[in-house]
Amino acid sequence: MKELMLGNKAFARGLYEAGCCFVSSYPGTPSTEITEEAVKFDDIYCEWAPNEKVAMEAAFGASLAGRRVFCGMKHVGLNVAADPLYTMAYTGVNGGVIIGVADDPGMHSSQNEQDSRHHAIAAKVPMLEPSDSAESLEFVKIAYELSEEYDTPVIIKMCTRVAHSQSVVETSERVVPEKKAYEKNIPKYVMMPGNAIRRHPFVEERTRKLAAWAESAKINRVEKGGKELGIITSSTSYQYVKEVFGDSVSVLKLGMVNPLPVQLIKDFAASVDRLVVVEELDPIIENHCKALGLKVEGKDLLPLEGEFSQNLIRKALGKDVPAGKAVKDQIPMRPPVMCAGCPHRGLFYTLSKNKCTVLGDIGCYTLGAVAPLSSIDMTLCMGASLSAIHGYNIAGEGENEKKTVAVIGDSTFMHSGMTGLANIAYNQSNSTVIILDNSITGMTGHQQNPTTGYNIKGNPAGKIDLEALCRAMGFNRVRVVDPYDLKQCDEAVKEELAADEPSVIISRRPCALLKYVKHNAPLKVNTDKCIGCKSCMRIGCPAISIKAGKAHVDNTLCVGCGVCSQLCPVGAFE
């Protein structure tokens, strides 16, 4: 049946059709929907793991048990899972292993735009790169075959435009291969030096065999066109190239980006007058061509940064670029903002008011850095807030600890905050940690996590008690505040900063977008009372604006959280 399908959904459909039985992932844009769609198939066991490393190791265990398995993550998640990946390359697999990683060129929802192909090269594992939904489905089947035939995990690399674009796919039935028996094999699976030394030559030989496979693989194909220009490309870049040139130039479309073929590329280069590589981010295919001694253009024409598009390629390769007309006014930017009623707002207002240095983390609450709250000082990676505040306070020699806090969400805390907290507890810096517990993984679109008490299907599951956990680590000062209550937040922050020992504040209220959260009626401004002092504007609520000198509440956005009314000196919010 023909269907219009999101790339990530097609990926999940591929997992289903290829007989995948086990999925363990951590959510991350733009990879999340692969797992969210996979869970809709009852035949596949799916879970959210606390982080990508755990997910990959769980998937490895499931592979040992003889099943086809998958774990999914965003590009930076693969850094977290790099440890198991680089050694799973040595052990190989039992049941087929696919690792789905989604890059985010253009950083629609990421903190960097690293190119995941480097991981495939460094770990010496094959990587396939689909260019649309149909290939996302098809490549899953190819990847499982490669994984089992060549005894290797296989990475399928998505990018935002493949993951989050819908295109036409044809579906077929699920075929589950027979469960493979687990056989004890110490030299293969126990990676102590004596065994790993013998596995490394296997890895190198496997790469040579896979490179030979790449020479004639159907997913690496030449589309013959004109002789004047030949373009080597992959992924969504292929689509832009075809959009601009149609069939007028020759194209070598690579479905496998590691290892890269040699003879196929040499022959293609010999068949055209001018050779250009069109690839987003780093010049990996281009450098491969250069290492083969080929005359090639690439990053001298095209940027290392951001996403490509048809106009970018038109411009780089000397084609006419269409243009539209703009209005003459400067259009105000519309950056993402914390939602109306977001429980993080009251807490960040408190931190801003107390002029705290705020070491931040990854999640919706990174928006606490945006004006007018402008509260956050640093965001690096998952869990860094808790590790960094420790270093900042120790090196500050007493100057920093009375005004510095770390903020981290509940899901991020479970992902990689606990080890940072352990460091504070163990090495005893006088650090104040705030766990922003909105009872969900928010930014990626509401995934359950180990603190919510529900699993990926929404069924009751184990629930980790944050207060008990922090106390067990040795924190004597653990307190819970309601971030809608500004007075309570202010007292807690002041007291815990003043305390002479490390402390944890749990700022607890569920995300305002959760379906089960009941909202109050929208507030209204009594314009007779409002004096137009703009005190309410300091919290940056998208529901409040100034109309004709008075505060105005947009009743389609307001959820009646009442944080604004706590700032109003005249009680104008009713």
Next chain:
Amino acid sequence: METKNVMIVGVGGQGSLLASKLLGKLLLDAGYDVKVSEVHGMSQRGGSVVTYVRYGDKVYSPVIDKGEADVIVSFELLEAARWMEYLKPGGQIVTNIQQIDPMPVITGAMSYPEELVKKMTDEGVKVDALDCLKLAEEAGSSKAVNIVLMGRLSHYFDMPRDAWMKAMEAMVPAKFLDMNRKAFELGEKA
């Protein structure tokens, strides 16, 4: 057939995803090759969002670039102006006249530009502007803004009305169908 390009723009949370799903279904059922590109993640949090819908005999790129769009459908007035450069010469804008202040306006750093419909028309662009929120409320729910817009958009598509209704039936829960039919009609006749 040359590939046609429709952009759906608005503010995160306004419900543009349903509109693009409906268009995708409509065009696929009509036998076209279709690609729809969406935005997920952080930008959805009240930011400017865009969805690209492309259809034709064979569609390659999932995105629409500056100067390429045949139609821009906008859920919010400022967003219509923001994305106008993506319209090709002679292209059509269909926009809701609702205004949602972005953060720089809320904080007072900038003001919301005035008379945007006129300013867009002055650049030679065809603008069809209507109060979708009012019409949606008339149909029974402020959430039906997307369907009001689809009703209006149907004027600029060479597609039978039945096909729109069929696509809507496939995409909208049965209990909201009558309300959405009304919303479509109000947009269509506005």
